[in-house]
Amino acid sequence: MSRVLDFVRDPSPIRRRRALELARRRALQAVSSVKGSIGSLCRVCGDTTLRYQRQVLWDSLIDAWALTPAEHVAIERREGSQCVSCDASLRSHHLATALLEHLQQFTSSPISSMADLGLEPVVADLASLRVAELNSCGELHPYLAKLAGLRYSEYLSEDPAVPHEDVQALSYDDDSFDLVLSSDTLEHVPDFVGALAEVERVLRPGGTHIFTVPVLWNRPTSLRRAALENGEIVHLHPPSFHGVPLRGAVPDSLVFMEFGADIADLIATGAIDYEIVRDPEDSTLTVFVGQMPVEP
């Protein structure tokens, strides 16, 4: 590794790039089997499942995010370690785990996967729950759609059949929801803290906000890549996109915030009390579970 580090410090950009590439490839080989996943329960589809590792990141994103080999591996695992039955990533798996733990209080039927939300008694027990899904929660979405009180929207909807909701200026009334959900959306919003304030506005007292965003906890400070000034996007750093690049397509999902450990301070600015649920073995698998105070 010291040899690799020597090359990383090498002033030649080509040698530095090759050395980083080699380190990344070695690190990716190490992630090819995901501990504890064989024969485990998928919290999304409910199958006893295997996981497979798909490579999901691409060079321009890795470069823009300046991912170290270890960070690269962690993000690949978070996004690319997928259930063979339903393709749910580890991120979705952990979001589902936190969500199911929350929903269990509303039903006496055991719910161990998102698929259980379709069971007859569970559907009835959860029928009065008012839920906002701000941007599709990926593989969780078809199961969330079984909730009678679901209001589903996309942050940047181009489909006229799917309502668009700006997380910073929701069209919903105050105290409209018991539960607000989003999965890797708030890093694409110009005003993250403002978006949390808006979630706070639409949640009832005692309501819950569950969300994920990518966080690199080894980085003390979050990086603001872009800002919105007088309605115009201003790039403070070269633009980075999370939209999968397709040949000839305009890149999408511009990143406004790359979160580091100080996200703990950013989420503490409002009234919602957030618990940070981190996987003990992989801190990139983090779910934020926020509770509105019962008394305003």
Ligand SMILES: [Zn+2]
């Ligand atoms: Zn699954």
